[in-house]
Amino acid sequence: MKRVEVKLNLEAVAPLLDVIKDAADDLRPILAVTAPVPDHDEEFAAGWTRELLEGQNSDIGVFLGLFGSDFFLTGVVPLDPTNSEAILRACSAVRLRLRAKHLEPLGDEALESNEVPHDDMPETQRKAFAAYVFLATLQELIVQHLDPTVME
Amino acid sequence: MIVAETRTRQKPAHATATQQQLADLWHVVVLNDPVNLMSYVVMVFKKVFGFDEMTARKHMLEVHEEGRSVVWSGVREQAEAYVFTLQQWHLTAVIEADEAA
Numbered sequence: 001m002k003r004v005e006v007k008l009n010l011e012a013v014a015p016l017l018d019v020i021k022d023a024a025d026d027l028r029p030i031l032a033v034t035a036p037v038p039d040h041d042e043e044f045a046a047g048w049t050r051e052l053l054e055g056q057n058s059d060i061g062v063f064l065g066l067f068g069s070d071f072f073l074t075g076v077v078p079l080d081p082t083n084s085e086a087i088l089r090a091c092s093a094v095r096l097r098l099r100a101k102h103l104e105p106l107g108d109e110a111l112e113s114n115e116v117p118h119d120d121m122p123e124t125q126r127k128a129f130a131a132y133v134f135l136a137t138l139q140e141l142i143v144q145h146l147d148p149t150v151m152e
Numbered sequence: 153m154i155v156a157e158t159r160t161r162q163k164p165a166h167a168t169a170t171q172q173q174l175a176d177l178w179h180v181v182v183l184n185d186p187v188n189l190m191s192y193v194v195m196v197f198k199k200v201f202g203f204d205e206m207t208a209r210k211h212m213l214e215v216h217e218e219g220r221s222v223v224w225s226g227v228r229e230q231a232e233a234y235v236f237t238l239q240q241w242h243l244t245a246v247i248e249a250d251e252a253a
Contacts, residue, residue, distance in 0.1 A: 096185075
């Protein structure tokens with residue numbers, strides 16, 4: 001993958017960063033997915049979880065680093081082979097948290113089809129949904145650049 | 153996408169533990185989740201298992217439509233390593249002992 005500079009609509013994206021950062025903060029002590037650890041002793045399970053958490057927090061740190069002062073000047077986020085996989089994983093983690101925290105009441109079919117009652121949604125939920133869609137779009141962009149053969 | 157639950161088997165505890173210790177065939181099972189994009193799941197499968205596009209897509213569709221897919225089978229240690237990697241990518245992955253073992 002070559003370096004790609006993606007120009008985002010600052011007006012549209014900047015307001016979403018609060019709800020994204022909030023979800024990221026929630027994920028500091030917990031994993032986005034609580035899948036079972038293979039059956040071993042407590043020490044194994046603790047180590048497994050700790051390593052996953054360290055990786056998750058590292059990825060989220062890379063992702064949030066996209067939205068520093070440069071971003072607010074230019075609206076540009078740079079994607080390259082050194083950060084793209086971390087950003088992909090971070091987007092997945094944050095989307096999982098957004099769904100768990102704000103979007104579950106909307107139902108998964110509605111989330112998948114984008115048929116949600118935008119006008120009736122509380123502002124936080126509306127922003128969470130917009131962030132959920134934005135992060136999906138970012139993921140699709142990265143996947144296409146990393147592996148153009150992946151078909152949707 | 154609808155979250156699927158792992159299967160549980162009701163067996164006497166000591167029999168279950170003995171069978172699992174003796175099982176030399178373990179499956180890596182990916183379960184459905186309502187969030188991760190299909191293209192993302194396909195990319196992860198290709199990256200982690202070296203699948204070609206068609207195989208990765210087949211497993212992704214199995215997860216999506218049937219709730220689960222066995223993506224790899226083999227020794228326990230390798231199965232655990234794959235599950236760890238899939239969990240790093242935030243896929244819901246578990247290991248299961250082969251029932252025939």
